[in-house]
Amino acid sequence: xxxxxxxxxxxxxxxxxxxxxxxxxxxxxxxxxxxxxxxxxxxxxxxxxxxxxxxxxxxxxxxxxxxxxxxxxxxxxxxxxxxxxxxxxxxxxxxxxxxxxxxxxxxxxxxxxxxxxxxxxxxxxxxxxxxxxxxxxxxxxxxxxxxxxxxxxxxxxxxxxxxxxxxxxxxxxxxxxxxxxxxxxxxxxxxxxxxxxxxxxxxxxxxxxxxxxxxxxxxxxxxxxxxxxxxxxxxxxxxxxxxxxxxxxxxxxxxxxxxxxxxxxxxxxxxxxxxxxxxxxxxxxxxxxxxxxxxxxxxxxxxxxxxxxxxxxxxxxxxxxxxxxxxxxxxxxxxxxxxxxxxxxxxxxxxxxxxxxxxxxxxxxxxxxxxxxxxxxxxxxxxxxxxxxxxxxxxxxxxxxxxxxxxxxxxxxxxxxxxxxxxxxxxxxxxxxxxxxxxxxxxxxxxxxxxxxxxxxxxxxxxxxxxxxxxxxxxxxxxxxxxxxxxxxxxxxxxxxxxxxxxxxxxxxxxxxxxxxxxxxxxxxxx
Ligand code: FAD
Ligand code: SIN
Numbered sequence: 001x002x003x004x005x006x007x008x009x010x011x012x013x014x015x016x017x018x019x020x021x022x023x024x025x026x027x028x029x030x031x032x033x034x035x036x037x038x039x040x041x042x043x044x045x046x047x048x049x050x051x052x053x054x055x056x057x058x059x060x061x062x063x064x065x066x067x068x069x070x071x072x073x074x075x076x077x078x079x080x081x082x083x084x085x086x087x088x089x090x091x092x093x094x095x096x097x098x099x100x101x102x103x104x105x106x107x108x109x110x111x112x113x114x115x116x117x118x119x120x121x122x123x124x125x126x127x128x129x130x131x132x133x134x135x136x137x138x139x140x141x142x143x144x145x146x147x148x149x150x151x152x153x154x155x156x157x158x159x160x161x162x163x164x165x166x167x168x169x170x171x172x173x174x175x176x177x178x179x180x181x182x183x184x185x186x187x188x189x190x191x192x193x194x195x196x197x198x199x200x201x202x203x204x205x206x207x208x209x210x211x212x213x214x215x216x217x218x219x220x221x222x223x224x225x226x227x228x229x230x231x232x233x234x235x236x237x238x239x240x241x242x243x244x245x246x247x248x249x250x251x252x253x254x255x256x257x258x259x260x261x262x263x264x265x266x267x268x269x270x271x272x273x274x275x276x277x278x279x280x281x282x283x284x285x286x287x288x289x290x291x292x293x294x295x296x297x298x299x300x301x302x303x304x305x306x307x308x309x310x311x312x313x314x315x316x317x318x319x320x321x322x323x324x325x326x327x328x329x330x331x332x333x334x335x336x337x338x339x340x341x342x343x344x345x346x347x348x349x350x351x352x353x354x355x356x357x358x359x360x361x362x363x364x365x366x367x368x369x370x371x372x373x374x375x376x377x378x379x380x381x382x383x384x385x386x387x388x389x390x391x392x393x394x395x396x397x398x399x400x401x402x403x404x405x406x407x408x409x410x411x412x413x414x415x416x417x418x419x420x421x422x423x424x425x426x427x428x429x430x431x432x433x434x435x436x437x438x439x440x441x442x443x444x445x446x447x448x449x450x451x452x453x454x455x456x457x458x459x460x461x462x463x464x465x466x467x468x469x470x471x472x473x474x475x476x477x478x479x480x481x482x483x484x485x486x487x488x489x490x491x492x493x494x495x496x497x498x499x500x501x502x503x504x505x506x507x508x509x510x511x512x513x514x515x516x517x518x519x520x521x522x523x524x525x526x527x
Contacts (some may be wrong), residue, residue, distance in 0.1 A: 007198030012042030014376025015204030047132025073385025115266035118291035193424035223498030238357025243352035367406035386514025
């Protein structure tokens with residue numbers, strides 16, 4: 001079974017950036033990237049708006065970007081981390097441009113900077129409305145030129161290997177801090193679970209939008225890395241802060257929901273209720289460009305009061321040719337559904353979009369488990385606080401993958417692997433006779449989270465959600481213990497675990513902040 005120096009779980013912006021840097025810095029090291037679907041499948045691939053980078057010119061400054069990030073985060077950001085990420089942004093941007101990423105320029109050859117909610121300046125570097133795809137393609141192209149990286153697609157990381165496995169069992173988990181020695185990984189094509197031992201492991205497994213019925217996140221976003229880290233005893237924090245994007249396309253049955261980028265509001269689009277009235281000015285003086293938590297909650301409120309399933313995004317007053325040039329993907333999608341943006345308004349609805357919390361890490365991406373790093377959306381760095389500022393996520397992944405890499409390459413030669421880690425055992429399991437329970441429970445979880453743990457929560461609904469999730473948790477564990485592993489079984493266990501953490505952390509929070517809003521705590525609203 002493979003043994004490696006660096007094991008990377010996930011092939012989005014965080015995992016690929018880390019893999020490329022470590023492989024180049026330690027050329028005799030072996031780097032393995034495991035990823036559970038096609039190699040480019042990730043949240044990264046679907047990112048639209050862009051990367052927030054203050055280029056510190058006459059029209060913007062690091063100080064302004066820091067201030068906007070802190071304001072959006074509603075008092076819970078770590079200021080030192082915010083300063084670090086904002087100030088290092090331009091260097092990391094230069095690196096990815098150096099690898100070949102192409103971002104839009106204006107007629108003077110400067111970056112054409114877009115605007116998004118919560119930003120006091122135009123600072124969003126983008127590639128039309130498909131920035132993530134451009135980044136993903138660039139990183140994968142570079143990876144193919146890097147001989148000491150091996151990418152294993154359709155390989156699903158099941159659990160981290162820790163010292164608990166040395167005690168002779170693969171199935172008992174202990175909450176005390178541990179050391180990570182790699183991961184058990186299910187080859188989805190052969191059905192075999194491989195033991196991949198590694199001196200350093202990076203979790204870059206992305207978010208968990210799939211715990212909700214309506215999400216912009218692709219099907220891979222099932223919280224696997226967070227659930228694995230939790231089972232291994234790592235500290236997980238701020239899971240109550242689920243960011244709902246205000247404007248996903250209303251088209252019931254789509255999974256994922258198609259995103260209508262916030263940059264479209266930055267371009268001048270207006271929100272209207274179904275009867276055509278504007279409403280954002282009643283909620284915030286920044287109107288349509290207030291921060292995401294405020295806009296999503298306002299839409300949620302208007303829909304509830306009016307009994308509507310969606311609101312409209314109106315672009316009819318804007319220059320349609322310029323819109324088509326900046327947002328070709330969004331325009332195409334609308335046209336495919338018969339929506340002509342020069343004539344029709346786009347029906348939109350908020351959708352679960354981003355996890356602001358996750359696996360606790362320090363300024364070098366180190367988790368509370370030795371030799372285990374986490375980076376990107378699965379991590380909680382302190383940058384986002386209670387609400388991520390738009391387009392700060394790609395930026396965070398670029399900056400933190402660099403910090404993880406500098407620390408990991410410094411330490412790699414001091415790390416050795418113990419003998420005696422057992423192979424995966426299938427003992428006591430048999431093939432699933434029917435899949436209905438797994439499918440039913442996944443659906444029930446998504447319904448529970450959407451109906452009880454949405455944009456606006458209450459103690460009563462959270463309590464009901466917890467009771468149901470405890471039952472789902474027990475059932476998911478029983479299925480996992482008794483059946484030969486499949487992706488459906490593993491994902492169900494992880495979805496239930498992470499949803500449980502969202503509910504528990506929501507019940508623990510006694511004050512409304514950022515994206516977290518509990519009507520039972522209305523007197524404690526912070527903003
Ligand atoms: P991901 O890109 O999600 O990659 C995770 C990887 O881990 C995937 O390859 C996945 O297959 C793999 N994986 C997961 N579990 C396992 C497992 N068990 N075993 C093996 N592999 C596994 N942010 C911005 O800053 N700007 C934007 O404009 C923007 N637009 C967005 C638009 C959309 C529609 C969405 C959904 C998100 C957007 N975001 C944006 C957020 C941003 O894209 C993500 O937060 C970011 O890309 C996360 O990168 P990542 O590398 O952490 O995870
Ligand atoms: C968008 O384009 O609206 C998404 C930006 C983000 O999630 O940061």
